[in-house]
Amino acid sequence: MDAEQKQVALFLTLIFFVVFSLLITYVLGLLKPLVLLLIIGVVLAVFYAKVPSFAIMLREYERAVVFRFGRYVGIKGPGWVILIPFVDSYKIIDLRAKTVDIPIQEVVTADNIKLKIDAIIYIKVKDPEKAVLNVKDYEKAAVSNIQASLRAVIGKMKLSEVISNIDKINELLRKGTEEVTKDWGVEVEKVEIQSVTLPEGVQRAMHELKEAEQKKLAAKELAEGTKIKLSALQEAASKFTDPTLKYLYLQSLQKIAEGKSSKIIFPMELSRLAAGISEKFGVPFEKTQERLLAEYSEKREKGEKPESIIESLKKEYGVKLEELVEETKTKKTKAKAKKKTKKASTKKTKPKSKRKKK
Numbered sequence: 001m002d003a004e005q006k007q008v009a010l011f012l013t014l015i016f017f018v019v020f021s022l023l024i025t026y027v028l029g030l031l032k033p034l035v036l037l038l039i040i041g042v043v044l045a046v047f048y049a050k051v052p053s054f055a056i057m058l059r060e061y062e063r064a065v066v067f068r069f070g071r072y073v074g075i076k077g078p079g080w081v082i083l084i085p086f087v088d089s090y091k092i093i094d095l096r097a098k099t100v101d102i103p104i105q106e107v108v109t110a111d112n113i114k115l116k117i118d119a120i121i122y123i124k125v126k127d128p129e130k131a132v133l134n135v136k137d138y139e140k141a142a143v144s145n146i147q148a149s150l151r152a153v154i155g156k157m158k159l160s161e162v163i164s165n166i167d168k169i170n171e172l173l174r175k176g177t178e179e180v181t182k183d184w185g186v187e188v189e190k191v192e193i194q195s196v197t198l199p200e201g202v203q204r205a206m207h208e209l210k211e212a213e214q215k216k217l218a219a220k221e222l223a224e225g226t227k228i229k230l231s232a233l234q235e236a237a238s239k240f241t242d243p244t245l246k247y248l249y250l251q252s253l254q255k256i257a258e259g260k261s262s263k264i265i266f267p268m269e270l271s272r273l274a275a276g277i278s279e280k281f282g283v284p285f286e287k288t289q290e291r292l293l294a295e296y297s298e299k300r301e302k303g304e305k306p307e308s309i310i311e312s313l314k315k316e317y318g319v320k321l322e323e324l325v326e327e328t329k330t331k332k333t334k335a336k337a338k339k340k341t342k343k344a345s346t347k348k349t350k351p352k353s354k355r356k357k358k
Contacts, residue, residue, distance in 0.1 A: 054082070054083055054084075054085045055080060055081070055082050055083065056080070056081050056083070056090065056092075057079070057080050057081075058076070058077030058078045058079060058080075058081060058092065059078055060078045061078075061094060061095045061096050062077055062078060062092055062093070062094060062095070063075050063076070063077045063078070063092070063093050063095060063128045064076045064077050064081055064090040064091070064092050064093075065090060065091045065093060065128050065129060065132045065133075066081070066083065066088055066089070066090045067088065067089045067090065068084070068087055068088050068089075069087060070089075072129070072133065073088070075128050075129060076090070091132055093125055093128040093131055093132065094125070095124070095125050095128070096124070097122050097123065097124040097189060098122070098123050098124070098139070099120055099121070099122055099123075100120065100121050100122075100123055100139055100142065100143055101120050102118070102119045102120060102121060102143055102146055102147060102150075103143075103147075104116050104117065104118050105117050105119075105147055105150055105151070107150060107151050107154045107155065108155060109154060109155065109157060109158055109159050109162060110155065110156055110157055110158050111158045111159055113159045113198070113199065113202060114199060115154070115159075115162065115196055115197065115198060116196075116197035117150060117154070117193055117195070117196055117197075118193070118194045118195045118197075119146070119150065119173075119191060119192060119193045119194060120191075120192055120194060121142060121143070121146055121188055121190070121191050121192075122188070122189040122190040122191075122192075123138075123139065123142050123186055123187070123188055123189070124186070124187050124189055125138070125185060125186055125187075126185055126186065126187050127185030128185065129185065130183065130184055130185025130186075131184060131185040131186055134183055134184050134185065135183075135184040135186075138184050138185070138186045141184060142177065142181060142184075142186060142188060145176075145177050145180050145181070146173060146177060146188070146191060149172075149173050149176040149177060150173060152176075153169055153172050153173060153176070154169065157169075159198075159202070162196065163196065166193050166196070169193060170190075170191045170192060170193060173191040174188055174189075174190065174191045177191075273292065273310070273313060273314065273317070274288045274289050274292055275288075276317075277292075277317050280317075292313065295309075295313065296309055296313070299312070
């Protein structure tokens with residue numbers, strides 16, 4: 001028995017008690033003013049206890065759906081609403097938007113991955129009459145509807161689509177509830193998916209994939225930087241002149257001589273000079289290199305320039321690079337000529353040997 005039926009039963013019991021008491025006192029001749037005042041006091045006390053059911057005050061955001069003898073009468077409020085005692089009943093509806101938390105749902109995607117989804121909805125009553133008459137609990141009904149829509153929408157999507165289209169899923173869920181909630185007098189203003197929890201194995205695989213992509217991107221950026229550096233060096237090298245290259249050779253030699261290394265790779269002119277000196281005087285090439293290096297270092301310590309040091313070494317030993325180049329060319333041509341003559345002589349001798357055998 002609900003509260004409304006209890007109120008009606010109490011009202012009928014009270015009327016029966018008052019009428020029966022008055023009848024007994026009248027029959028027995030006990031109807032005196034004192035007894036009558038006592039009965040009236042009891043009735044007033046009961047009425048005073050039930051005053052909240054007779055008059056209610058509704059705020060601006062509240063409405064009362066009123067029933068009379070169980071039949072729908074209308075919507076009252078805001079302000080003071082006067083009701084008939086023990087006859088009218090009501091249910092107050094809040095018109096403000098509410099946030100309703102949806103329990104975490106386990107949903108399987110189209111590629112058979114189980115997700116745990118946590119979401120909330122923003123719900124608001126638009127028609128109090130339908131919210132009371134057409135559905136027992138509109139909040140619970142809206143939550144159940146969203147849960148069913150969530151399984152239907154995400155069940156058609158793959159994991160990658162779910163992760164990248166959260167806003168789209170929210171909008172699809174909201175539109176999916178419009179037709180149903182209209183019959184309940186309720187509007188779902190917004191649906192928000194707060195979190196999507198993936199299985200641990202899938203999370204680990206996604207982290208590894210992301211790490212591999214970052215490494216690939218870093219390698220690509222490094223290659224691009226090296227390519228730009230090489231192109232810049234190539235462009236700069238194309239503008240070098242012969243004097244500039246000679247100067248750079250000499251600078252490299254100076255830095256090497258100042259270091260701790262015991263072996264030195266000579267630049268072009270010094271190596272030719274060492275080769276010419278060793279060939280002219282019959283001195284081993286390595287000893288010539290050591291001697292040139294010692295003299296070069298001594299003159300550098302005195303403050304002489306690398307170009308003047310090389311020129312002085314040329315004059316000192318009387319060897320010119322141009323003559324050395326010409327000598328080497330002539331030697332090469334003579335060596336080639338000797339090889340050709342040897343080949344020709346071998347060709348001529350071979351047929352004679354064949355004839356003798358016959």
